[in-house]
Amino acid sequence: MTEVLLKRAGDVPMSRALALGIVITDGVFSLYWALSAAYLSGLVDVPDAYLFSGYHDRHLVAWNWSFFPLDLAATAFGAWAILASRRQGEWRTLAAVSLALWSTAGGMAVAYWTLMGEFDPSWFLPNLVVFVWPLFFLPGLVRLRTAQPPPP
Template identity: 50%
Template sequence: MGKRLRLALSITDIVFLAYWLVSALHLAGVLPIPADWLYADADDPRVVAWNWSFLPLDLAFSLTGLTAIRCARHANPLWKPLTLISLVLTMVAGGMAVGYWTLLGEFDPFWFLPNLALLIWPVFFLGGVIASLRQLPYG
């Protein structure tokens, strides 16, 4: 695993785990977040449910990404398929959020641009990861 891919996965995955921790603390009333930092309609129960519906997907890409990094450090070839899974799930999460905000016509750069980045940055690594999968012994 190259240094840039490892860094991109690490940053994305750690930031997302931190996001969900902060979100849970906010929801529990332990960590109040200013309303202007929250996404549009953050007090609407349907929007809150929509946001929390991303938790399994975000945890899946974060945990597969971090596991891929660990496998790569130990020369375990499982890092390759785990990385592919993480990249695809990252793109899915970003694409779903971008689609949602686009359909609503909400282009708050604080929320829209990070999700657009999630959709785009994995593309730069997909070809290399897919090519590396051809080298795996299957059987």
């Protein structure tokens, strides 16, 4: 029975929904950070209406950029998981790390905007999505990972 469970868990490929979620999230955030960097360097102008509340306050700019390493790590692990998805078993841990990082980043932003009492849908809702969508996949990845036999 255990061998059947382990074989079944080891043969599970990455779902298209998970791959699509990772690709979309990684792509959107890569675009966001590229645009943010271009804006800060003066290469592009973004109307104030598209910036979050207080964007010109240096403390909020620093707060925003404090997410960059977290988002970069989530993107790197997500891309690595996609590339590793052709190899049996390797992709699950990478995807779980990426999803945990995305959910953390989204949760931190949602907590901040909630504490500030600011519910601008253009900033609050995307962060809420980034917080929630990984939670649909993480339990299954953890269950599959715990069903794996230890490496020889």
